[in-house]
Amino acid sequence: MQIKESSTIYDVIIVGSGAGGGMATKILADSGLKVAVVEAGPYFDPADPVQKTQLKWPYESPRRGASTVRPFGDFDSAYGGWEIEGEPYTRKNGTKFDWFRSRMLGGRTNHWGRISLRFSERDFKHKDVDGLGENWPIGYEDVKPYYDKVDKLIGLFGTKENLKNEPDGFFLPPPKPRLHELFYIDGARKSDIPVIPSRMSMLTKRINNERGVCFYCGQCGRACGVYADFSAGTCLIFPAQKNGGQIDLFVNAMVREVLTNDEGKATGVSYISKEDRKEYQLKGKIVVLAASACSSARILLNSKSKQHPNGLGNSSNKVGKYLHDSTGSGLSAFIPGLMDRKTYNEDGVGGMHVYTPWWLDNKKLDFPRGYHIEVWGGLGMPSYGFGFNANDFNQFFGLKVGGYGNGLRDDVRKYYGSVVGMAGRGESVAMEDNYCEIDPSVVDEFGIPVLRFNYNWSDYERKQAKHMVDTFEEITHNMGGEIIGAKPTKEQDYGLLAPGRIIHEVGTTRMGNDPKTSVVNSFQQLHDVDNVFIVDAGPFVSQADKNPTWTILALSWRTSDYIIEQLKKQNI
């Protein structure tokens, strides 16, 4: 096969266009560098009527939004999911890991929950607290200036709370709580569990004249057509293009490997075009991987050469190791006090207006790391599944369940909006034995060897999940409610979801000062090759009881500044 080479030599080739790749594109292109962005999926703009799902009605989908095709339903914006045709992955030793990929410009930022939390000083140095895992080589003070800049560039709402482990930032004001959230606040506070306004990246107030302001449709998962929520395409890549940046966007381009020369330095990447299924090569002085923690690890491991026989950047043999996802368990509750509701438009912002950050001291508990609580409920738009088991709650009143006829209309109205859900999202401890590696026996449709996962939860996570469901049960009773379904048992790992289900996977190319125990240095530069950087969540040493996106953005900006500085000094 003839590989088609491009004659252009880019200053930087960025692989992936999600949070990390989007931020690198913005900062590097704004500084005048010539940038290639290589994205495995198609172009995506939520303002394009052809791609838009925002403000569509359930009946515009023949399956009424069911999740048959897209894992979060027809109207969710993610092109991809845990299973993608033609792109398999495998697991070993009977373990579980589910790998979510969004193949589109902006990646998973198009549909994510927009929960935008800073890591605290403790989160960067958690080994100092409990002796587990590893400390980051950097601390909060290194990242704080970048968190501040990300806040101002992208915008998020929240409130100053002066909580040690929830550092404050530059917040837009939050929206008022909805009715079910008032029930949650009262229920949680009854057990001395704090509740504060959410911190999420939707614009409740204008931050510039380019992006719109939230109009409260509650559909951020569909990606916003007026760019009032953060997606990497709408808030980073498009503005960088409009700013006159020299950006060549390669979409539907599946990167196979990083190319290196005889000195072992990177010279570019090779990719397979999904359009003609031919292999191409791009040349660049610097390669920035932002393909997602597992995809970037896969690219490195597949980039074998004479100089890098174990895969690029893998002299430590740590690429793929320390993979960890957030823990997740939850309960939903029926709240009689929320029955017989008057209806009004309470869509609000997508997701929660209030949440509970981790509030306890793990030294007094039987598990080492914390979790935060996300809350859901309300008078949502019906979609497939609405009306299932419509009057099951009759059981709580000693009434018959089931039936037929117009009485069902009354039941549906009576119970509409009476459910509150609580979901715990916690920190797991990074373990070397939880990893992804290349499965030499399996190929994807592009001829690229696939990933094989090995992942086990430990009792740290199981005990944390037990604490979650016990807490949610207590809050449910405080709200005067009843748990829906059975509370998950020990045999069910207390509802602990399979790793990968929370889509916060991090750690596969971890950061450190010692090249023997880490893959990148504190500027996310490969120890082995100075012109390759990683700006997705691969370099995370630990996950924190936070969502990773805001930290990905801050660190990508920091690395981009470092690249610009090093180029000026002609160090790379």
Add this chain to the structure above:
Amino acid sequence: MDRRKSLKSILLGSVAGGLVMHGCKPEGDSVAEESLAKVEENHFGRTPEEKEQIAKLNAEQFFNPHELETITVLSSLILPANDKFGSAADAGVPDFIEFMVKDIPEMQTPLRGGLMWLDHKSNTEFGTEFKKATEDQQKQILDTIAYPDITVPESERPLEIRFFTLMRNLTLSGYYTSKMGIEDLGYKGNSPNVWDGVPEDVLKQHGKAYDPEWLAKCVDQSKRSDIAEWDADGNLLT
């Protein structure tokens, strides 16, 4: 007959059935037609592959005319018209169920077999197929299958009860995701607005109140268009 015409005739046939039986308002067919047309035209942000997949499912026909007629009768017993709104069939539920069993094929056998069970039961008890039985006879059968014992796990309940639960679930889901059903439910969202908290009368009805301290931190919607500026400590100035 082309696919779209045949779909429409099935759909309108269902609606007509609903009209005859329950004499509901004729608004049902315009609603159903409108939603069908919309799906055909804009595909609600589908990728080319997704469009193709929908077209492929639409080109297939799973239920035969007798089965669809029975589904129409049954769904209209589950949710008949009332003085304000049409029946489930008026809202296009049979067409929705036809699509769903192709989309989620696991439902095909339980539904097809359940419909057969229904006819067998009706033939045995009343000497006629279910759809041709009198409403009174139909309800006699439904009374034996419409009330599950919820202390028994769903997968262990009798097949006819599981069939009816599935039919009721699909009927209600299809209805409440239709234009008519959403109006009936009173869902008021999916339109641009400015959220400014729970209405006072609603707070009162549910015995809740806003904490003034919390409220003071929330967005002043009259300033939502003023560009945000902060002091060095992150205090919002605008």
